[in-house]
Amino acid sequence: MWGNIAIAFILAFIVSFMATPYTIKIANKIGAVDIPKDKRRMHTKKMPKFGGPAVILGFIVSMIYLIIVMSIEGSFDLFTEQEYGKKLLGILLGIIAIAITGVTDDIKTLKPWQQLIGQLIAAIIVVSFGTKIEHLSIPFLYRVGLSDAFSTVITILWIVGITNSINLIDGLDGLSSGISLISCISLLIIFVMNGSPIIATIIVTAMSGALVGFLPYNFSPAKTFIGDTGSNFLGFMLAVVSILGIAKTYTIAVIVLPVIVLGLPIFDVMFAIVRRLAKGKSLKAVFKPDKGHLHHKLVEKGFSQKQAVLILYGMSASLGMFAIILFDSGIWKALSFLLMIIASVAIGYRNFIKEKDNNNELIEHK
DSSP: OHHHHHHHHHHHHHHHHHHHHHHHHHHHHHTOEEOOOSTTOSOSSOEEOOOHHHHHHHHHHHHHHHHHHHHHHTSOOTTSTTOHHHHHHHHHHHHHHHHHHHHHHHHHOOOHHHHHHHHHHHHHHHHHTTOOOOEEEOTTSOEEEOOHHHHHHHHHHHHHHHHHHHHHTOOSTTHHHHHHHHHHHHHHHHHHHHTOOHHHHHHHHHHHHHHHHHHHHHSSSOSOOOHHHHHHHHHHHHHHHHHHHTTTOOSGGGTHHHHHHTHHHHHHHHHHHHHHHHHHSSGGGGGSOOSOSHHHHHHHTTOOHHHHHHHHHHHHHHHHHHHHHHHHHOHHHHHHHHHHHHHHHHHHHHHHHHHHHHHHHHHHHO
16 A cells, blocks of 8 residues: 555656646746736736646546556456446546636636536536545434435535635645645545545545645745646545545544544635625625635734745644544544644744734834
8 A cells, every 4th residue: 555655646746846847838828827916916926827737637647547557456446336436537527627617717717606617517527426425423423324415415515615615725825735735644644544445545645746746836935826727626636535535434534524634724715705795795795805814814913925824834734633633542632732732822923923013113213
């Protein structure tokens, strides 16, 4: 297994790293460039936003190679009772639907409802090929089996919701790609401890490798953005792989752990929906962008863009670690870890405020 994991990571990393400079050139030729037109955007100069295809290419090349090799050597069977061949075909078709939507948006800028249709199509394709949330576990109580219709609805909502949560958090250099990488690593650890299907482990590893290959070009100061093609792909695949990875688990992990791991983008998108509904008083307001996201708030508090990204990385990593400890050692150890993190952050933030006030006083005296 570990050899396949290493291959998945390294191959995806190399392909993504080598392909990204080409996507920068392509972006400038086809007009996939982000030009800051309003105060909501955090960058001040035009930027290529076509890095997504490089990440997708790294992932696809790595996955296709490993599936072929593992099938030839007999370590993976596409036609077992789990029907992984059928599910993988559905995922591939879903990726194509997501990529078409994202590329079109990066070049021509789609309306929010048009993006939503593309996301729904991708989710419906995946579900129709057999990838579903088939049961839920109520923590410490019991397991609930889902009817086919309810399972379909819940899965589509999960996929579309996570896709949008990663897309909406993509506001600073390296933010969505870095948080997605942290989420992938957290899920990988949980999958290995859980003895999850090898295909889920390979998928999340290939995603990690592709993101590590892309991040050198995306971290501050960025040379390119991942674009809607990339952010939609990342959210879509994180949602799908979380379903595949916990499919055989009948404990708290069935839905709670992926929610915790992806807690930061989930909270951000839920808060954005509530905030926009309260402000706009209508469903249309949900689709109107604003400056109320977590990264905007951190920058408003005086943190630099790089500091804001690192803080959000830390928050995401803490949630991922909380999920891992919860799965491995139970609720009390996980809660004590979280309390230690909260206390450390509170002390650090207090010192930051004092230092900021002192700097402001020095500037006023000058």
